[in-house]
Amino acid sequence: MHGMRTATVTRTTRETAISVTVDLDGTGRSDISTGLGFLDHMLEQLSRHSLMDLRLHAKxxxxxxxxxxxxxxxLALGQAISQALGNRLGIQRYGSALIPMDEALTQVALDLSNRPFLVWNVPLTRDKLGDIDTELFKEWFQAFSQTGGITLHVATHYGENNHHIVESCYKGLAKALRMAWTIDPRQASQVPSTKGVLGSLGDSAPSA
Incomplete structure (x- = not known):
């Protein structure tokens, strides 16, 4: 009824060349190569726990x-997910997850509203994790929410190990996305909004 919720996006600039393919109704298979080992690891977690098939190659x-x-x-992944969602017909729209990882506990709540917004309350105490600056994780979530059209709140309640904290953020995002983009059979032919439409990225007036 809803067709294949898949999309492919390519993004090429002077700084990067990226190709992304997603299948929201997959089995969590991934083929990821970004040149940044820790980012690869996080994207593999995102794929596995959302059950989204993800191929992402970047140079x-x-x-x-x-x-x-x-x-x-x-940016490319958020765009691909937004394209795969299409008019967002029949989706649950909202998703949340509370993810423990050893001593760390992170909560992720999101709305596939087509109105991008990020609240990031994730204290990190190290400058780097593997080959990536820890300040870039906020940049990743900000860019993802922007092109994905996602209202996204991420809050780590407590934690000491920065690897555990960041990984719990990505796993929480994965579980919340899976919940939110699942089709609700009771409203399969409807947009989940009282206005009948979810606001697009260019809209000046939000929709509820």
């Missing part, structure tokens, strides 16, 4: 640093 100017590659991967 970027990581000889400078990881900023452009990290941000542009998020």
């Amino acid at each position: 970027g100017d990581i000889h400078i640093d990881g900023h452009h590659t990290t941000e542009d991967c998020a």
Whole structure:
């Protein structure tokens, strides 16, 4: 009834060349290569726990640093997910998850509203995780919410190990996305909004 919720996006700039293919109704298979090992690991977690099939290959100017590659991967992935969602007909729309990872506990709540907004309350105490600056994780979530059309709140309640904290953020995002984009059979032919439409990225007036 809803067709295949898949999309492919390519993004090429002077700084990066990225190709992304998603299948929202997959089985969590992934084929990821960004040149940044820790980012690869996080995207594999996102795929596995959302059950989204994800192929993402990126080549970027990581000889400078990881900023452009990290941000542009998020921009391309958010765009691909938004395209796969189409008019967002029949989706649950809202999703949330509370994810423990050893000593860390993170909560993610989101609305596939087509109105991008990020609230990021994730304290990190290290400058780097593997080959990536920890400040770039906020940049990733910001870019992802922007092109994905997602109102996204991420809050770590407590935690000490920065690896555990960041991984709980991505796993929480995965579980919340899976909940939100699941089709509700009771409203399968309807947009989940009292206005009958979810606001587009260019709308000046939000929809409820």
